[in-house]
Amino acid sequence: MATIQAGGLRKSFGRIEAVKDVSFSVDKGELFGFLGPNGAGKTTTIGMLTTLLRPTGGRATVAGNDVVRDPAAVRRSIGLVLQESTYDQDLTAMHMLRIQGIAFGLSAREIRTRSEELLSLLDLWDRRNDRLREYSGGMARRAELARGLVHKPEVLFLDEPTLGLDPQSRRTMWDYIDGLRRTDGVTIFLTTHYMEEADNCGRLGIINDGRIVALDTPDRLKSQLGGDVVTIVSPQPTQVAAEVMERFGVATQTVEGIVTANVQDAAGFLPELLRGLTTPVDSVSVNRPTLEDVFVSLTDRNFGKAQNDLDGKRS
Amino acid sequence: MRESFAEHYRGLFAVAYRDLISFSRGRVAVFSSLILPLGFLVFIGIGLDDVVDPSAVGASYLKFVYPGMIAMALSQTALFGGAQIFWDRQYGYLKMMLAAPVSRLGIIGGKITAVTVISLFQVAAMLVVAPFIGVSVTGWVIPALFLYLVLFSVAVGSLGVLIGVRIRSPQSAQMVGVVTFPLTFMSGMFFPVNSVPTWLEVLAKINPLTYPVAGIREVLLSRTDPDVSTAVLEPFAVHVFGYRMGAWENALVAAGFGVVLLAAATWSFSRQE
Numbered sequence: 210m211a212t213i214q215a216g217g218l219r220k221s222f223g224r225i226e227a228v229k230d231v232s233f234s235v236d237k238g239e240l241f242g243f244l245g246p247n248g249a250g251k252t253t254t255i256g257m258l259t260t261l262l263r264p265t266g267g268r269a270t271v272a273g274n275d276v277v278r279d280p281a282a283v284r285r286s287i288g289l290v291l292q293e294s295t296y297d298q299d300l301t302a303m304h305m306l307r308i309q310g311i312a313f314g315l316s317a318r319e320i321r322t323r324s325e326e327l328l329s330l331l332d333l334w335d336r337r338n339d340r341l342r343e344y345s346g347g348m349a350r351r352a353e354l355a356r357g358l359v360h361k362p363e364v365l366f367l368d369e370p371t372l373g374l375d376p377q378s379r380r381t382m383w384d385y386i387d388g389l390r391r392t393d394g395v396t397i398f399l400t401t402h403y404m405e406e407a408d409n410c411g412r413l414g415i416i417n418d419g420r421i422v423a424l425d426t427p428d429r430l431k432s433q434l435g436g437d438v439v440t441i442v443s444p445q446p447t448q449v450a451a452e453v454m455e456r457f458g459v460a461t462q463t464v465e466g467i468v469t470a471n472v473q474d475a476a477g478f479l480p481e482l483l484r485g486l487t488t489p490v491d492s493v494s495v496n497r498p499t500l501e502d503v504f505v506s507l508t509d510r511n512f513g514k515a516q517n518d519l520d521g522k523r524s
Numbered sequence: 525m526r527e528s529f530a531e532h533y534r535g536l537f538a539v540a541y542r543d544l545i546s547f548s549r550g551r552v553a554v555f556s557s558l559i560l561p562l563g564f565l566v567f568i569g570i571g572l573d574d575v576v577d578p579s580a581v582g583a584s585y586l587k588f589v590y591p592g593m594i595a596m597a598l599s600q601t602a603l604f605g606g607a608q609i610f611w612d613r614q615y616g617y618l619k620m621m622l623a624a625p626v627s628r629l630g631i632i633g634g635k636i637t638a639v640t641v642i643s644l645f646q647v648a649a650m651l652v653v654a655p656f657i658g659v660s661v662t663g664w665v666i667p668a669l670f671l672y673l674v675l676f677s678v679a680v681g682s683l684g685v686l687i688g689v690r691i692r693s694p695q696s697a698q699m700v701g702v703v704t705f706p707l708t709f710m711s712g713m714f715f716p717v718n719s720v721p722t723w724l725e726v727l728a729k730i731n732p733l734t735y736p737v738a739g740i741r742e743v744l745l746s747r748t749d750p751d752v753s754t755a756v757l758e759p760f761a762v763h764v765f766g767y768r769m770g771a772w773e774n775a776l777v778a779a780g781f782g783v784v785l786l787a788a789a790t791w792s793f794s795r796q797e
Contacts, residue, residue, distance in 0.1 A: 259623050262797050281531060284625040295616035297542070299549050304542070312538035312624040314530060340549075356620070 210273065212237045212364055212396040213258065217267035220253050227253040229419035231267070235412075237363075238394040240387075242401060242410030242427075246510040250419045251400045252292060255368050258398070259289055272363045285313070288362030290353050292369045292400075298342040302333055302352040305341070306359050313360035320359070327355040330385055347378030354382060358389070364396045365389070371403065379403075407500050417508040427500055434498040434506060437475035439482070441468040442491045449488045456485050462505050471498070471506065535630020536637060539621060543608075543638030557642070558649045561597035565590065565653070568714075583745060590657050591741035592713030594650050598643045598673060599680045599708055599733065605639030606684020606789075607700045610691050628794045632685050632786070639684070640677040647673055660747045668743045668771070675775060676736045679782035686789040689796065711737045717762060729764060732781040738762045739774030 211234035218231040228250040235241040245251050256262035258271055260280040269276045272286035296305055303324060310320035328334040331351040341349055350370065357365060365386070371379040383406070389395040401407055408427050415423040415430075423430055441461075443449045446468050450461045453470060457478075461470045472478045475495040483493065496502075504510070547553060569586040576585035609632075612618040621631050654661050661669070684700070691699055710724065711733040717725055728734050738761060762769045769777075 256797075261619060261623055281528075281625045284623055287623070289620070289623050291616070291619065293616050295620050297546055297615065297617055299546055300542070304545055308538050308542045309620065309624070311541060312534055312621060312626050314534050314625075 211235060212239075212273075213241070213269070213271050213398060215254075215258065215267070215269040218254065218257055218264050218269055219266035220250075220257060220262060221265045226419055228257070231416065231419075231421055233414050233421060233424055235396055235398060237396055238390055239411045240390055240397045240399065240409070242399050242407045242413040243416065244400070244407055244413055244504065245416035246508050249416045249508070251416060252368060254416070255291075255366055255398070255400065259287055259366055260284055285360075286363045288357035288360070288365045290350075290357045290365075290367050290370045292372065294349065294353070296341050296349065296353060296356075299340055301338050301340055302328060302344075302355065303337045305352060305356050309356045309359045315360060323359050323361075324355075327358055328352075331355050332381060347374045347381075350374060350378065351382060354385075361393075362395070364398065367397065367399045369400055369402065371401070371406065383409075404500055413500075415504065415507055422507045423503070430503045431498045431500065434471060434503050436471055436473040436498070438496050438498050438502045439470045439472055439475055439478065440494045440496065441470070442466075442493075443468065443488060444491065445488050449486070449490065452486060452488055453482070457482065462509060464505055464510065469502065469505065471502070531625055531627040532630040532633065535621065535624075535626030535628075536633040538624070538626065539631050539634025540637040540641075541634075542617075543605075543635060544641060547638070547642055557601065557646050561593060561646060561650055562653065564596070565593045565650070569593065569657075584658075586657055587659060587745060588716075588741075589714060590654075590659060591744045592737060594647055594673075594744070595676065595711070595733070595737045595740055596708050596713050597646050597650060598676055600704065601643040601646055602636075602639045602677045602680035603684040603687075603700060603704050603707075605642060606635055606681040606686075607688035607691075607697070609635055609685050609688035609793075610697055611688075614694070629790045632682070632790055632793060635685055636678055636681040636786070639681040640674060643677045644670075644673060659744060661744070662747060665743055665747055669740065672736055672740050672743060672775060672778070675778040675782060676733075676740070679732070679736070679778055679785055682782060682785035682789050686785060686792060689789060689793045707731060707733055710734070712741075712762070713737055729762065732777060734762060735769060735774040735777035738769065739771050739778070742771055742774070 213233075213235040215234070216232050218228055219226070220228040231250070231254055243251055243254065253262060257264045258269055258276060260276050260283050263277065271283045274282035274286070276283050300308075306324045306327070307320055310323065315323070324337070325334065328337050331354065333348060333351055333355065336344070336348065341352065344352065354370065367386070371382060374382070386397060390397055399406065399410065407413060410427060412424070412426050413430060414421055425433070441449055441453075446463050446466045449468050450463050453459050453461055453468070459470050459472060459478075461468050479493065479495065569589050572589070573584060573586045576588075578584050609618065618631075651661055683703070687699055687703060691697055706727075710728045710731050712728055717728040717734060717738075720728070742761070762774070
């Protein structure tokens with residue numbers, strides 16, 4: 210039986226339908242990536258799976274328990290690292306883990322051994338009695354990860370866990386999370402705006418406007434897109450897009466003034482394009498499709514762009 | 525929703541632990557919570573002591589207002605402490621508790637336990653000056669006072685939580701002040717409710733805080749010699765339709781008020797996402 214199972218999940222806030230139809234399942238020990246532009250319904254879906262939000266319709270089970278009928282059982286089996294920070298800056302990492310341990314019914318001894326284990330592995334043991342106020346962003350995030358793991362959850366929900374972290378901190382976190390999955394069979398549900406993280410997932414679900422629009426392994430999603438991706442940079446992107454459509458019958462996507470087209474055979478198409486195009490062009494390049502291209506073709510939004518929006522919002 | 529006993533007390537312990545640690549680490553807050561009520565007492569109590577006729581309030585004004593000041597300190601701490609749940613949500617750490625296997629009642633119970641401990645600590649500091657005012661806190665006065673203070677804190681703390689759960693924006697957090705003002709000023713903390721204009725008397729008697737305030741005063745001043753005797757206690761006793769509320773009845777009003785508010789706060793909190 211799947212560890213996470215969602216069927217026809219829906220959630221409305223007043224008249225706004227944040228999640229319209231979400232169905233998927235995640236197996237035990239899987240690293241599942243949940244991608245989508247901002248406002249597509251990712252955080253709302255996580256909210257429902259973690260019992261923080263009540264679904265308007267559909268149903269979901271996590272670790273075999275229904276999120277509506279037995280939320281307490283679901284809560285016992287999950288760990289959570291949310292997008293926004295959720296700690297009191299005046300407390301220390303030790304306080305944070307102790308509070309979490311008490312809430313999950315761990316004994317004082319268990320709390321002590323688990324804290325030492327987690328904080329050492331995540332490189333925080335020496336700073337365990339410092340106020341979180343004095344931590345860097347990466348340290349605070351690792352402390353939040355440690356808190357999410359004190360009670361040895363079966364399922365770990367990570368909502369943009371490495372947002373805004375330096376590569377070094379991201380590496381430390383990922384090494385640890387991946388180890389958990391391999392050795393303890395912890396199931397990981399991840400949302401991210403980082404391409405490399407998405408590429409490492411076993412399977413991806415892409416959500417757009419409240420609906421799942423793709424659900425497969427990263428490789429298969431890329432090959433489904435097929436062919437080559439031609440990227441055209443021009444001072445007049447709208448005209449380029451119109452001309453490519455008109456002359457060659459090829460549909461394009463324009464994101465941030467950069468025009469991309471998905472074609473079967475770029476080697477044959479390129480000479481034709483350059484001969485036929487009258488609009489001035491700065492550069493043309495050809496690539497194998499990346500997840501970025503998959504994302505753009507499904508959501509008309511740019512992966513990295515979403516990232517920048519979020520960084521802007523945070524700072 | 526099935527909730528075991530463990531889910532209540534784990535929530536209570538986790539939240540009370542957090543709030544108490546958080547309070548004790550804010551040195552300025554600890555210091556001001558101890559000094560401010562004493563400051564009030566000195567300026568209002570001593571300032572008005574010579575102005576107010578003792579026969580109107582049953583004792584010297586300083587003695588009369590001393591229990592009122594204790595009740596005021598308690599209600600400020602409990603109301604603001606309870607309403608703090610709004611900021612817990614705002615800063616995000618309430619979410620971690622909501623995603624943990626603890627009950628909503630447990631979370632609220634934890635907040636109220638913490639404000640009760642903090643306010644008792646505050647009252648203990650205020651009781652240090654009792655001998656200088658001529659109030660004797662000995663014998664059965666201590667457990668009776670303790671009981672009153674706990675009932676009072678739970679009731680007012682629950683009201684604070686209820687407000688904190690209902691408010692949605694930092695602007696409406698001002699609500700706490702709007703509620704505190706009439707509740708404290710129309711509760712007999714600063715004047716005896718029997719000797720004021722009828723409209724004010726009616727408002728004061730509708731205010732549930734009036735009863736525990738009268739109770740705290742009766743308990744605290746009952747052994748204060750030499751100028752307080754049973755006869756002198758009468759001017760600040762509360763009469764409802766001619767019936768004189770005794771210490772037990774006053775405690776019962778506080779307990780009833782507490783149960784209703786705690787239930788309302790828990791209900792309101794449980795319905796939210």
